[in-house]
Amino acid sequence: MSRLNFLRSIGLALFIVAGLNPPAVRAEEKYSTAETLLFFTNHLGEISRPNTLRYSFKKEGALEPGFQDQVQIFIERVGQDGTKFVSTKFLSGEREKNFPPVENARGNPVLMYFLTRDVFEMQRLTGGNWRYFKRLISQAFAESAEVRAVKFDYNGKQISGTEIKIAPYVNDPKRERYQRFAGKYYVFVLAPGVPGGIYRIRTVVPSEDGGEAKPLIEETMTFSGAEVLTKSSLKN
Numbered sequence: 001m002s003r004l005n006f007l008r009s010i011g012l013a014l015f016i017v018a019g020l021n022p023p024a025v026r027a028e029e030k031y032s033t034a035e036t037l038l039f040f041t042n043h044l045g046e047i048s049r050p051n052t053l054r055y056s057f058k059k060e061g062a063l064e065p066g067f068q069d070q071v072q073i074f075i076e077r078v079g080q081d082g083t084k085f086v087s088t089k090f091l092s093g094e095r096e097k098n099f100p101p102v103e104n105a106r107g108n109p110v111l112m113y114f115l116t117r118d119v120f121e122m123q124r125l126t127g128g129n130w131r132y133f134k135r136l137i138s139q140a141f142a143e144s145a146e147v148r149a150v151k152f153d154y155n156g157k158q159i160s161g162t163e164i165k166i167a168p169y170v171n172d173p174k175r176e177r178y179q180r181f182a183g184k185y186y187v188f189v190l191a192p193g194v195p196g197g198i199y200r201i202r203t204v205v206p207s208e209d210g211g212e213a214k215p216l217i218e219e220t221m222t223f224s225g226a227e228v229l230t231k232s233s234l235k236n
Contacts, residue, residue, distance in 0.1 A: 031142070032141065032142050032143070032145060033145070033147050034141045034142075034145035034147055034164045034166070035141050035142060037147070037162060037164060037190055038107075038111060038141065038164065038188065038190070039107060039111075039141075040107070041107060041190075041197065042082075042106040042107070043106070043107050043108035043190075043196055043197030043198060044075065044084050044086075044105060044106060044107070044108060044196065044197070045082065045106070046192075046195070047075055047078070047084070047195065047196070048078060049078060049228065050074075050075055050076055050077065050078065050228065050229035051075045051195070051226055051227070051228060051229050052072055052073070052074055052075070052226065052227050052228075052229045052230075053072070053073040053075070053108075053110070053195060053196045053223070053226050054070060054071070054072055054073075054223070054224045054225045054226065054227075055070065055071040055072075055073075055110065055221045055222060055223055055224055056068070056069075056070060056071075056220075056221070056222050056224045057069045057070060057071050057091060057219070057220070057221045058219070058220050058221075058222075059217070059218070059219045060215075060217075060218050061205070061214060061215050061216050061217040061218050062207065062213070062214045062215070062216055063205070063216040063217050064217065067095070069091045069092055069095060070089075070091070070092065070224075071088065071089070071090050071091065071110065071113070071114075071221060072088060072089045072090075073086060073087075073088050073108070073109065073110050073196065074086065074087045074088065074089070074229055075229060076101075076229065079104070082106070083103075083104040083105060083106055084104075084105045084106075085101060085102075085103055085104075085105070086101060086102045086105045086109050087101040087102075088101075088109065088110070088113055090113050090117065097113070097116075097117050099113050099116065108196045108197055108198050110196065110198055110201075110221075111188075111198060111201070114201050114221055115134075115137065118133075118186075118203060118219075119131075119133045119134045119137070122178075122181065122184075125178075125181060126177070126178035126181055127178075128177065128178055133168075133169075136168040136169055136172060137166065137168045137186075139168065140166035140167070140168035141166060144166065144167075144168075144171075145164050145165065145166050146164070146165040146166075147162060147163070147164050148162070148163050149161075149162060149163075150162065150163045150189065152189065152191075152199070154191070154193065154194060154199065159191055159193040159194070160191065160193070161189050161190055161191030161193075161194075161199060162189070162190045162191070163187060163188070163189050163190075164187070164188040164190070165185060165186065165187050165188075166185065166186050167183070167184070167185040167186075168184075168186070169181065169182045169183070169184055170182060170183060180205070180208060180216065181205050181216075183205065183206045184203060184204065184205045184206075184217075185203070185204055186201070186202070186203050187200075187201070187202045187203075187204075188200070188201050189201075194223050195223070195226040196223065196226070198223065199222065199223050200220065200221065200222045200223065201220075201221045202218070202219070202220045202221075203217070203218070203219045204217070204218045205217040205218070
């Protein structure tokens with residue numbers, strides 16, 4: 001196995017699930033555009049002091065009851081080298097996920113937290129193994145991601161961003177084991193003009209007839225604001 005493939009299968013997978021920063025890669029071994037934008041971009045670079053990043057989270061669809069909740073990313077400390085110590089309150093009540101903090105972060109860990117929850121949700125819904133879904137997601141970022149420029153409204157003005165879309169399960173030869181979910185796709189909207197660099201993450205499991213019917217599951221996490229971090233924020 002080449003060093004590049006090793007990093008993709010081990011390094012990025014660990015980053016997604018365990019909260020580790022991705023390892024360095026030699027200059028001659030390139031990552032895909034999607035991997036670079038998502039995992040090797042300093043999304044937190046413009047943040048110079050402790051901050052709270054807030055995201056609204058909405059689940060809807062025909063398969064299960066929906067809900068609306070909130071995700072908070074706490075940038076607790078800013079290092080002299082610009083890296084951050086980051087923790088989270090990801091959802092609330094019985095839905096809350098206990099994720100470990102990330103030290104020396106440059107990328108926005110909300111991406112890792114979202115994907116970690118997602119693969120375990122896939123395990124719950126299908127009976128498959130989260131490691132299997134994690135591997136297919138990592139592979140899709142490396143090999144089949146669609147990347148395009150987009151514009152969207154933010155704070156009353158239109159800003160430029162990048163949309164990354166993956167459909168990691170569509171071409172899986174073993175998809176019959178979880179056929180209802182094989183069409184699931186993921187859409188990431190990144191924008192340097194948004195604090196934390198990540199504006200929206202959305203996943204959709206289309207209806208089983210593939211038509212215009214309500215999706216089986218649709219989950220959307222959207223940036224909703226940033227504020228200076230206070231001690232009371234960490235307690236709530």
